[in-house]
Amino acid sequence: MSKAAEKKSYPCYSTAKSDEWYARAAKVIPSGVYGHLGPAEGQFIPVNRWPRFMEKAKGSYFWDVDGNRYIDYMCAYGPNVLGYCDPDVDEAARKQMELGNCTTSPSKIMVECAELLTDTVASIDWAFFAKNGNDATQGAILTARAYTHKKKLIFFNGFYHGVSPMVQKIDYPGVTPEDVANNLYVDWDDIEGFKQLVAENKDEIAALIAQPYDHGNFYDNKFPKEGFWQEIRKICTDNGILIIVDDVRTGFRLDLAGSDHYFGFEADLICFCKALANGYNMSAFCGKEFLKGAASGLSYTGSYWMSAVPFAACIACINKMKKINAPALFKELGTEFTEGLKKAGAEHGFDLVVSGAPALFYLRIANDDSLMIHQDWIAECVNRGLFLASHHNHFINASLTHEDINESLEIAEEAFKATKLLHPEIG
């Protein structure tokens, strides 16, 4: 049998049961599935080619309610960092569950977790634990305001720092002009604009909150220009402005010592969530010693914020990421996959642009400026078992194998062929 003949084919999946479950969901849950996991915000285009509910997950795969298997490059939008149901993390969580989880007195394992985190992340001296990324960014903002006694915040346009009204935008449903009255906006990488904003709001700015690089949606992700963060650091230090790094998405995928460390500067406060505990629900905002008092004084807590099981999972997860040098592995796997995608695309006439870090690669087919060809290709991939996102950065997890990547590339190639049939204008 020739090599070509051995090549597996990837027929399109049926998602009929997903349709049924979605219809049930829409009756009792606002918009069926709200937020980033749902078909609207998740950009499921067209919706009937995407799974909407999963049955089970393991390693780099999940299976939907129709029994279809997907190689998953979204990793639950980040939390799956070692592989779904990682045995080491799950074992640590199970052992802690036998001892206790949500209890009146927190477990000492919280202390061990904070010690490990402060030993791992270069710029921090303490950790304040919560549940979601939004809890972490809010906690960091409250700490910055409590310490500086200033009210304004600087954001880089294209930002996403959670869902609290103060970090949403004035035109979002339920947000009032007063909620965002203290927010200042400047373009990413615009040092002069940043300086001007600081000068115009002298002694009023508590903090800059920023992602370590611009990983927004619908456009190619952008790394900072050489020396950008160092210059921003100096301006902020000179003007008494704190730097909050939102490492919720990028944390531990670029550098286990923090993304500020990766880009060669020090944050005052840094926020983590997704990759902390391989899917166990926890987040943390962490900071320098001089901010510990301000964080201590916050009225900020939650029913499950000190639950012990996620701390056990976090310790196991961080230790395993250290052991396997996860960032290097993510870079290697992400590069292998995206180079393969670009090559396959080029062979079929597609100008596939890859941007961002390989561990969190962003994809865009640049043959048209409407992204419609891109959306059609993504749908062809997803509907054949390669789960990519339409307009969001992706995530590599440590359980991904070279065989998975090869299979993913085969699906991607078949999807390119199918997309070309839809768009004969592609040469």
Next chain:
Amino acid sequence: MIDQKTLAYINLYAVLGALENLCELAPEASALLTNKKPLSIGFDVKGGPAATITFYNGQCRMTDGCKKCDVKLPFGSPEKFNGLIDGTVTPIPTKGYLHIGFLLKDFTKLTDLLNKYMRPSEEDLKDPDFFKINTTLTLYVVGVAIAQIANQDEIGKFSAAHTADGSVLIGIDGGPAVEVRVKDHHFVTLKRRPEKFRAAMSFVDYETANALFNGTVNALTALGTGKIGMHGLNSMLDNINRILDRVSIYLA
């Protein structure tokens, strides 16, 4: 939350602007203008919009400005003009007294008819033809209102400032559509189906469009069930949907 100037732009361009479509869609509207001499009415809102509606041959057309009109209706403020639409202000023409009969009879009948189609009774909506006209007119009104809010309303301008250049199609599959054109964050709506567009929001049928416009179905749920489709540069649609939220405040 409502800016009177923005509302005046909506009332003039979107609401009164729908008269031209009413005449095309509803034979009883067209009949009111048949066998009448052509006549133009200018609406001049101080500190707000100005436009002229020309009635001719069973039809009407709206054009910007009111330098050339047979009847001129000046309004001292956007609030005063909005009062005309609410029925609380009676305008006094500064030009064209001879045509006052048209203004009091035919024009009033026409706007009453528009009101009938735009604020229908449940009984009327049971008639499939009426339902189709109501939905089509609402699409046009909403489409034009989007542009007014994007250009005039403070929060709408924020959404517009984040919208990329290009055309967006909003329409019903196999039915009417509008083209929302964006250039340097300025919006213009054309009541036609564009040949080329960067993003599209399409309703599978009139029922879905009507339900969305009337707030009886949620857009995100409809996207999930496939009743509404989106395609293309969806960041444009994201911003337009935020403006659409404000349309319902202004047209409530």
